[in-house]
Amino acid sequence: MQIDSTILKSDESTALRLRSLYNSFGYSQYKMSKFEEYALYVKNKDFLVSDGIISFTDTNGRLLALKPDVTLSIINNSKDVEGQVQKLYYDENVYRISGSTHSYKEIKQTGLECIGDVGFDEICEVILLAIRSLESISSSFVFELSHVGIMETIFNELELSGETKKTVLSCINSKNEDDLFKLVKEEKLSLTNAKKLSVFMKSFISFEEAVSSLKDVCGEICTEQLKEFEDILMFLKQFGFETKIKVDFSSANTMSYYCGVAFSGYVEGIPTKVVSGGRYDKLMKKMGRSSGAIGFAVYLDNLERYNFEQREFDVDVLLLHSGNTVMALKTAENLSKNGETVRVCSFVPNGLTYRRLIKLEEFLESEGK
């Protein structure tokens, strides 16, 4: 029996396309259990998108959690092998507090992780796959790229105090220049430093302008990171993505786990980010690992209503019969072969809408059966 792909919802068909995409690049699927040790998540709580973890006690007294994240579990189950890279993808449901509803939700998430001896090739491949993932949802997308390493170097150079650093990060995250410059009035930040930091609030459409602005601010102190960032941008240029990519640091605010590139992706018509990822060697280190890692997640929960069209009718055909079940079902099978949806009933159900009504006995007579 052939599967009618039109019955798939946008999130379901996207998940299948993404699995096929990651498979084609040699990534293997990682299947994880619904429950994991609570300790794994609580130790790395800051890494999780939301604070809330649903926990419960197992029959043997162990404290378990309904998985709020997949990356931590993948790291936990991978090994450091020198010179090797593990390439994994997943398609899982996670359970966490949804940002907009502030209540627990089951969220469908697909993504991939590249763990091990991560170099320039792997970084480029993962970014390319993140962009291709967006492309598989819609041709109208924007990919935001930044480099946490560059931002961190500047923060260290400016020797910002804990509280000021927190406020500056929050200002960068919300593009809030006014509150950044209020720190100058409050004498928590010098005007020169505030001007330097305001480069992270811009959204650059031109790669050249982005690189030159970053060089002006930190060219001397983070040569290595800038070179890596520039090389990545040049790589992306060769794929013709220039018009779809912006250099924007607003989502690069998690310095405790990320270290290199960080990125987010948006699709027109979906009000939240669809893709989020980056290089997270620091998280690996925190979990006692020596390897590097890069990966991303595609949030499919918001895709459910994307391109969603309200059906005009519940069914195409309402087939009414008066007791001849065998002929009714045979007729329904025949009609559905033409692609029509058929509901067999002996009465008209309340509230059901249908394109046409067929009375079995009259239909058989007209067909000469």
Add this chain to the structure above:
Amino acid sequence: MLDIALPKGRLGEKVYAMFEAAGFECPSIREENRKLIFENPELGIRFFWVKPSDVAIYVERGAADIGVAGKDILLEYEPDVFEMLDLNIGKCRMAVAAKKGFKDNTDTTLRVATKFSNIAERFYREKCRDIDIIHLNGSIEIAPILNLSDVIVDIVETGKTLYENNLEPIETIVPISARLIANKASYQFKWEIIDKIKEGLSKQVRD
């Protein structure tokens, strides 16, 4: 089309006047009627009035691309939005107030009545002060008078209501003003017009 959520009421009218002066007008909004949505197809903008505390929800969920919300709402609900511009209007402050002559007795839990539970909790957590939050939806000033709470955390504009109820502000938590906010995803696709509006409005901002 760019959807703009404006807060209903006096603040909203001031905000609209700023949009108008910045060249983003919609004449039908000035007509006397009960309509809630107003469109200027030539400029590609559509305004709608919503309850001030709901603006952030409309913007965060993408029903509006941009909007104007008070800093109090942004601090309380922490919506994931861009805070593009401080409009410097609707100015007031979030403050702790208590009955005149109140002295904080630090050996007991402080009872705090407020509509802004999140802001109050954060403020006292930073001070490591043990508090008991009493969430109220209105007439907060009455709480200390009836001994429901020791202090209140609320918006103070002139302080007149406080003084009339024998209360006084004892500490400022944060200054409040109206902010232009934008949905993070909408900004990626409509940044040109959003930046133009930001630029136009910034010229209307008075110190």
